[in-house]
Amino acid sequence: MVSIIVPVYNDPEGVRATLESLRPQLAATDATAVVVDNGSTDRTPATIDSYADGESIRHRTEAEIQSSYAARNTGVRATDSDILAFVDADMTVPENWLESALAEFRSTGADYMGCSVDLTLPENPTLAARYDHHTGFPIGQYLEHQQFVPTCCLFVRREVFEDVGLFDHRLVSGGDKEFGNRVHEAGYEMHAAADVTMFHPTRNSLRxxxxxxxxxxxxxxxxxxxxxxxxxxxxxxxxxxxxxxxxxxxxxxxxxxxxxxxxxxxxxxxxxxxxxxxxxxRGGDARDKGGAGDSAGPPELEPRP
Known part of the structure; x- marks a missing residue:
């Protein structure tokens, strides 16, 4: 069984686009999507509810820790699937993406796999958008030189989390790299699926x-x-x-x-x-109030019975 974890915070249109893209593929592959709202204060929870049916699309909340990594951990705990995929809210996927990704994941014997990511430009792109598109997501280079892939396009076997632990929710950025490095050090098979593509919108402003x-x-x-x-x-x-x-x-x-x-x-x-x-x-970190602070390291995932 496969579960797709989608963390989201204050992005109703982004999560709508992602779920519209994923929904047709869930029934075809017997997969589920677990959408984890990270304490949104806008229409995001209502948007998730408009898609959630309690079966193929499930709505969960992580309001205690303001962290996309904490939201992903909540999603992992909310399912007992053997394979966990991670997709950011605002990303879209082509037809047969999940089928193709699973076929490559299984045929290569991978324990940890990153998909290719294409950045999509808006009409009349700004300088910021064109720059973001130009720098891109070099997934293969990340994996070869730094032993990780971004969490927006990641597949992981559940047993890996049970062995090395979940994402470190204390980190505001770099949790994907830290987790990937742990997986690499533990000796698991890591793979970049160059022919399995996902789409991510560019950042369109200097801000x-x-x-x-x-x-x-x-x-x-x-x-x-x-x-x-x-x-x-x-x-x-x-x-x-x-x-x-x-x-x-x-x-x-x-x-x-x-x-x-x-x-x-x-x-x-x-x-x-x-x-x-x-x-x-000064004795703390720069997280806003309600963040993870300086608590213990990556949480563990209890093995299934």
Whole structure:
């Protein structure tokens, strides 16, 4: 049995698009979707309820911890499926996506698999959208060089969670990398499904890009704080990896703009890192009230009877 975990926070239109995309494939594969609302304050819960039938689509809530990783953990606990897939609210999938993904997952003997992600541009895309589309989701590179894939396109066997634990909900970003690194260290088979594609909308504003990179910077510091043996000493940021050389085939104007934006966002990432670092020196972290704080590490998943 397969369950698709969809975490969501204040995104009614995004979760609607995702469920419209997934729903036709659930009956065909005997899969279920578990949509976990992370304490939304808008129409998101009502939107989920309009699709939930208690069987193929189920609505769960994680209101105690404001964290997409906590929401994913709640989804995992809400099902006893052998295979768990993770899809972000606002993503869409083509016909036969689930069937193709499961066929590759099983035929390769993978325990942990990432799908390919194509970023979709809106009509008349902004500079921010075109930049986001250009940088993309290099899933194969993530897996080859950093031993992880993003949680927006991930398949994992339940036994892996039972062995290495769930996602670390203390992290505002980088929980996908930390979990993938644990899976790699435990010796499980990891695979990138290059021919199984999902779709993710681009971030279309500079504010959205800044918010993401600031969060990534905070997550880098938290990884060092909680896992210094693996990620380095807190206060010494990792070498920047956000600066990407624009494709030489791009028009000169785009190359110059993308290069400037890449350097700017790398600086934003650094600001996020030091914001988190200074907050940790004051005896806490930079999470908003209601966050996971400095509690224990990744929670365990109890084996099924």
């Amino acid at each position: 959205a890009l800044i918010s993401k990179d600031r969060r990534v910077g905070r997550g880098l510091c938290q990884l060092q704080r909680y896992y210094p043996a693996r990620y380095g000493t807190p206060g010494v940021p990792p070498r920047p990896s956000g600066i990407k050389s624009p494709d030489p085939a791009l028009p000169l104007r785009d190359r110059l703009a993308f290069s400037a934006l890449s350097h700017t966002l790398t600086g934003v990432r650094g600001l996020g890192y030091y914001h988190e670092y200074l907050a940790s020196l």
